[in-house]
Amino acid sequence: MGIHQIFLGVDVGKTEHHATAVNHDGNIVHDRPLPQSEPKIQELLKDLSAKHGELLVVVDQPKTIGALVVAVAQHMNVQVAYLPGLTMRRVADLHPGQAKTDARDAYIIAETARTMPHTLRGITMAEEHIAELSMLCGFDDDLAAQLTQVRNRLRGLLTQIHPSLEQVLGPRLAYPAVVDLLGRYPTPAALKRAGKGHVKTRLKKRAPRMATRLTEEIFRALTEQTTVVTGTQAAEHIIGRLAAQLQQLAQQRTDIEAEILLVVDAHPLTQVLTSMPGVGVRTAARILTEVVGKDFKSAAHLASYAGIAPVTRRSGTSIRGETSSRRGNKVLKRVLFLSAFASIKADPASRAYYDKKRAQGKRHNQAILALARRRSDVLFAMLRDGTFYESRSTQLAPAA
Structure with missing residues (x-):
């Protein structure tokens, strides 16, 4: 200093x-x-x-x-x-x-x-781009929290009036087609009156591949309950409004993502970050806001800051072992964890390392955290040197 x-x-x-x-x-x-x-x-x-x-x-x-x-x-x-x-x-x-x-x-x-x-x-x-990203990402986080809250409220109402229908539609509330359907036909009675033809046609507009299968599941669920629960009529108006809120929030997140993309694309480190499997627009934005401008002396320093470095616990012969840290930057920790999880399908080297940790007896979350720690070392080197990601399987491939 x-x-x-x-x-x-x-x-x-x-x-x-x-x-x-x-x-x-x-x-x-x-x-x-x-x-x-x-x-x-x-x-x-x-x-x-x-x-x-x-x-x-x-x-x-x-x-x-x-x-x-x-x-x-x-x-x-x-x-x-x-x-x-x-x-x-x-x-x-x-x-x-x-x-x-x-x-x-x-x-x-x-x-x-x-x-x-x-x-x-x-x-x-602070860089102007980073300041912009910080505000946009913060607003995006708020929208995501509101989406979760509204979805949970909607699932609660559906469970109250028709549990079987909720089991079909509840897990699919992230699909625009399902939200649009509930906005148009917000109750079991409204869906029955519309009939399979109209429901299937409505779903096809936004989800053509799942329309037929989902329509069959919906009407199969409708046949499992004939009793009309008290409060169903009032729920019709609430469900319709909640569905409209979901559509508005989802559109706002789409708009914000487009703005984030513009700012992220303008940053010189974006191409470096997105070359790593599992790092998309929102992930790159969060890494930029949480890492750029901070002085990390080593890869271990970055991992410790993110809270993904294991903590050693020893006291004589009675306590020995390593546990996950509960400290660090929670935003960065979550981003690196989710990025590591996404990389399992996108990168053979990440998948191999995950499988190795699972074979050693680690639980799923422990294996993902270990992979995130390994990837943070690579991320540190990429940001330090401005180099693109190169998979270890590519590095070891024989020359043609």
Whole structure:
């Protein structure tokens, strides 16, 4: 981090932060609230730099509500660092007192930066593409969560009024044809009145290959229940509205994916990332937002940051073994896990490694996690050198 004369810890808030500055000897030279205002932030940074020398600003949240502080400091060429929340809480336990106040947190951030600089993470000047991707991916995550919520609500209603029909349509709510069908015929009675012909014709518009089979399954399920459950009439209006919500949310996700694709395509590392089996548009976008701009010293450092490196547990002779880490960047961990799972079908080398781990007695999730750890080493090398993915089976292939 270099030699700094003043360390400014900022406990960020929505409308007001708390800023505490300590000098190189550990004396507090500033301790007061800091408004979420560019002029006020600039004024404080200029004043501290002029009076005390080189300044290091440390925040506990570099994004969302802390983004303005970071941006102003970077614009003024003041070095900025980030103290992870979990590290901060552990360091806080070493300080006397049990109070949880903004002033105490800001002091702990500043003092940790002074005494334990190795706990800090650097923050580089954010790329415009990465900032855009971060916002788009965040909105995409929100839409995905809403889709899941609406689908679960819809499945709950179908289970309440006709369990057999839910068993046919519920697992297929990700298909646009099924959602469209429920929007047009939202109850068992409506489906019966429409008849097989109309239902099959409706399904064929969006899912021609599954229309015949699904129609037969639907009407087979309808024959298994003749009792009309109380509340079915009210459910008709709710199911129709939920189906319309699903269509709107799905369309929004499609639109957002197109925007993400435009931004991802413009980034120089995109072709490198997508050359790896199991890495598509959304996966590449998430890797870019979570990895680019961070300084990883080694592949092991990246794996540890992602939470996919095994944790060794030993205590004498009673406790020995390795377990999966519960820490790390959960977004990146999920992306690497799902990417490894997708690669099993796309890459023979990944499949061979997965089968090897299964043969060693590992469960499915353990084998996938081990594969994700192996692939993170390759990913680190690809990002470091800007090289494309090359399958190990290709590397070992005999020359023609």
